[in-house]
Amino acid sequence: MRHFFLCFCICLALGYCFGVVGTESLSEARSLYDHLFQNYSQKLLPVLNQSHLVQVNVSLNLVSITDFDEISGELIVVAYLTLIWIDEQLCWETQQFGGKSSLVVFPEDVWTPKLSLIYPFQSTQWLGDGSAHIRIYANGFVSWFYGEVISALCSYDTTFYPFDSQSCKLELTTLGWTSTEVKLESPVNNVYLNYYIENDEWSLTQSIVESYSVQELSFICFTLKLKRKPQFPLIYIIGPVILLGGLNYWIILLPDDSGERVSCAMTVFLSFSVYMSIISNNMPKSSDPVSYIYYYLLLLMLLSGTIVILLIVSSILHKKVDSSLVPVYIKYVVWIFRLKFLRKQKNRVSHLDDSKTEDLSNDGTIPEKHRTDTNSSQVGKAEKVSPDTFYAECSWSLVASTFDLSFFVIFGISHTLITVTYLVILFRNMTVY
Numbered sequence: 001m002r003h004f005f006l007c008f009c010i011c012l013a014l015g016y017c018f019g020v021v022g023t024e025s026l027s028e029a030r031s032l033y034d035h036l037f038q039n040y041s042q043k044l045l046p047v048l049n050q051s052h053l054v055q056v057n058v059s060l061n062l063v064s065i066t067d068f069d070e071i072s073g074e075l076i077v078v079a080y081l082t083l084i085w086i087d088e089q090l091c092w093e094t095q096q097f098g099g100k101s102s103l104v105v106f107p108e109d110v111w112t113p114k115l116s117l118i119y120p121f122q123s124t125q126w127l128g129d130g131s132a133h134i135r136i137y138a139n140g141f142v143s144w145f146y147g148e149v150i151s152a153l154c155s156y157d158t159t160f161y162p163f164d165s166q167s168c169k170l171e172l173t174t175l176g177w178t179s180t181e182v183k184l185e186s187p188v189n190n191v192y193l194n195y196y197i198e199n200d201e202w203s204l205t206q207s208i209v210e211s212y213s214v215q216e217l218s219f220i221c222f223t224l225k226l227k228r229k230p231q232f233p234l235i236y237i238i239g240p241v242i243l244l245g246g247l248n249y250w251i252i253l254l255p256d257d258s259g260e261r262v263s264c265a266m267t268v269f270l271s272f273s274v275y276m277s278i279i280s281n282n283m284p285k286s287s288d289p290v291s292y293i294y295y296y297l298l299l300l301m302l303l304s305g306t307i308v309i310l311l312i313v314s315s316i317l318h319k320k321v322d323s324s325l326v327p328v329y330i331k332y333v334v335w336i337f338r339l340k341f342l343r344k345q346k347n348r349v350s351h352l353d354d355s356k357t358e359d360l361s362n363d364g365t366i367p368e369k370h371r372t373d374t375n376s377s378q379v380g381k382a383e384k385v386s387p388d389t390f391y392a393e394c395s396w397s398l399v400a401s402t403f404d405l406s407f408f409v410i411f412g413i414s415h416t417l418i419t420v421t422y423l424v425i426l427f428r429n430m431t432v433y
């Protein structure tokens with residue numbers, strides 16, 4: 001094996017000296033280069049009849065979506081571009097040059113279609129400024145394969161965050177050449193994904209390639225349809241917000257004497273604003289359209305704010321115990337809320353009794369009037385409570401606890417309705433894509 005290798009090396013060296021390496025020699029390659037580039041001008045269109053156009057086939061090989069900044073709308077992708085065109089000046093007979101069928105040259109040696117991005121993120125970006133080599137073939141085909149970090153602008157729609165999908169366009173054109181001189185074409189209608197590395201946050205659902213001419217410019221457009229992977233935002237934002245909203249109305253059930261209800265509700269209210277700022281830090285501050293999550297949060301904050309106010313009112317009511325008479329219209333409302341017109345008195349009375357003794361024991365004093373009221377109401381068991389009996393026994397503590405209980409139910413239902421509506425909107429959008 002070693003002998004064979006040595007022999008090969010000697011042959012190679014000899015071949016080099018006598019100008020014969022394989023079938024092609026250096027001198028042949030040099031004469032080919034001279035033949036091709038003696039009268040070549042890379043400033044002119046590579047067609048013999050200058051009124052013909054050059055068709056350039058462009059394909060994109062996506063490597064990765066490096067970054068997609070929601071706030072600024074910057075999309076950074078790493079991709080390889082393959083450009084293939086025919087240079088009519090660069091044709092040769094392979095037999096004349098020792099069978100050499102292709103040659104590698106520098107981009108500055110030959111005419112190249114310089115592409116530029118129509119919607120760059122910062123400055124106009126010319127693609128293919130690197131020093132990637134170009135391969136030219138005997139039949140005039142020229143192939144240019146180069147890698148590029150493309151930073152494009154992509155408008156952002158977060159209406160259905162976190163189930164949003166974005167469609168980003170990488171539009172390329174040959175600035176300076178009109179569509180009658182250079183025409184960009186796509187040999188395939190999607191982006192190649194041979195080297196693609198999946199992004200953590202976005203999944204590529206679809207890619208479309210189109211070529212068209214607008215106002216004498218030839219364009220090729222690579223559309224990337226991206227879909228957000230929703231697991232993280234669901235766990236990090238949506239889940240806690242729903243839980244927080246659920247927590248919110250349970251505060252109403254806290255016994256009033258703990259005196260912590262208002263501050264507890266206030267804490268939940270503030271947590272919502274913390275979440276509001278977390279979300280707005282992660283999303284564009286777009287007013288058109290506004291994401292549904294903001295509406296959802298706003299509704300929850302409204303509920304939360306209302307709960308704070310109601311708890312203040314409720315603690316005033318609790319403090320009011322028996323010092324004054326309850327107005328008739330409030331008694332009527334309480335009668336309605338306690339569903340007295342539906343239920344039997346039996347159950348109600350025991351409940352009423354409990355709440356009353358509880359309240360009175362807090363207060364310390366047991367007014368005579370109430371005791372008699374309770375006794376008198378216990379006489380008429382197993383009958384529907386008539387408004388009159390009920391009115392007689394209705395005290396402020398009953399008003400307060402009715403108030404708490406009804407708002408617990410109302411807020412529980414509202415929170416459930418709002419959350420279900422929000423989730424239905426989100427999930428319906430999810431199935432669309």
Ligand SMILES: *[C@@H]1O[C@H](CO)[C@@H](O)[C@H](O)[C@H]1NC(C)=O
Binds near residue numbers: 034035038039
């Ligand atoms: C280049 O141009 C010169 C003069 O115009 C001509 O003599 C020569 O043959 C041309 N070479 C090639 C390779 O066309």
Ligand SMILES: *[C@@H]1O[C@H](CO)[C@@H](O)[C@H](O)[C@H]1NC(C)=O
Binds near residue numbers: 049050051052
């Ligand atoms: C160049 O092409 C145009 C259109 O195809 C044709 O009319 C013209 O005669 C051609 N010129 C030459 C010198 O071949």
Ligand SMILES: *[C@@H]1O[C@H](CO)[C@@H](O)[C@H](O)[C@H]1NC(C)=O
Binds near residue numbers: 056086186
């Ligand atoms: C470009 O692609 C089209 C369609 O696949 C093909 O017919 C044409 O020959 C290609 N042109 C070049 C220069 O490769």
